[in-house]
Amino acid sequence: MRRISILICILSLTLCGIASAQDDRPLGDVARDTRAAKSAAPKAVKVVTNDEVPASGDQGAGAPLSGDKQAYCEKLRQLKVPSAEQSCTALRLDMGSEYEELTARIFAIDKNICVATAGKGSAGKRANDPQLVAQTREVSGLHEKFQEMMKAQMKAYTDALVAANEIRKEEVEELSTAAPNWERPTSQMRPGEQQRFEEIDRKYKARIQEKEDLQQRILARGTRYAVDQDRMSQVCDSH
Numbered sequence: 001m002r003r004i005s006i007l008i009c010i011l012s013l014t015l016c017g018i019a020s021a022q023d024d025r026p027l028g029d030v031a032r033d034t035r036a037a038k039s040a041a042p043k044a045v046k047v048v049t050n051d052e053v054p055a056s057g058d059q060g061a062g063a064p065l066s067g068d069k070q071a072y073c074e075k076l077r078q079l080k081v082p083s084a085e086q087s088c089t090a091l092r093l094d095m096g097s098e099y100e101e102l103t104a105r106i107f108a109i110d111k112n113i114c115v116a117t118a119g120k121g122s123a124g125k126r127a128n129d130p131q132l133v134a135q136t137r138e139v140s141g142l143h144e145k146f147q148e149m150m151k152a153q154m155k156a157y158t159d160a161l162v163a164a165n166e167i168r169k170e171e172v173e174e175l176s177t178a179a180p181n182w183e184r185p186t187s188q189m190r191p192g193e194q195q196r197f198e199e200i201d202r203k204y205k206a207r208i209q210e211k212e213d214l215q216q217r218i219l220a221r222g223t224r225y226a227v228d229q230d231r232m233s234q235v236c237d238s239h
Contacts, residue, residue: 114236164211
């Protein structure tokens with residue numbers, strides 16, 4: 001069961017690692033810290049973790065879990081898996097009908113195969129049983145679809161990151177024209193530059209924050225993929 005913590009860790013590293021080499025805060029914040037560092041001690045940068053992902057309309061925090069999901073959560077808690085609560089929260093996410101129907105079908109077929117093969121799964125299917133052969137073929141295709149959807153989720157994260165960086169680039173270009181000394185300490189800025197800097201900062205900050213919030217929501221939804229992958233690997237454990 002501790003495999004789930006590893007899966008979530010790998011997912012987080014894969015998604016967050018895309019941005020690990022750059023400071024993805026709004027440029028206005030970076031500029032303020034840069035100027036402060038030149039005249040005083042540098043400010044500490046707060047690292048936002050998965051546990052701090054803001055609540056959103058698609059998280060469904062109060063949605064009840066199905067019997068299977070609840071049993072999985074209880075097992076994680078009993079084993080004191082570090083990511084237990086994070087995993088249970090992910091299971092309450094509303095991933096949309098396509099995802100929910102896909103995963104429900106995967107679990108249903110896998111359970112049937114496990115029962116028919118005494119817990120051996122597709123590896124224990126009988127070649128002369130047409131029904132098992134058909135179910136194994138179908139679930140194999142569904143698993144491929146699941147992997148494709150997970151890759152698309154990772155691409156969405158990358159796209160949101162690129163979009164945020166494009167906005168930051170626009171901000172830098174505008175600042176370079178309207179307030180050329182924006183990176184310098186306030187005392188070294190020309191008259192009116194501080195005001196122009198603050199106006200431009202406000203103009204872009206909301207747009208950047210929107211993309212960053214999207215990244216966090218995608219990361220939270222990505223956790224659901226990792227959790228369901230772990231659940232799929234354990235379908236035969238109870239049969």
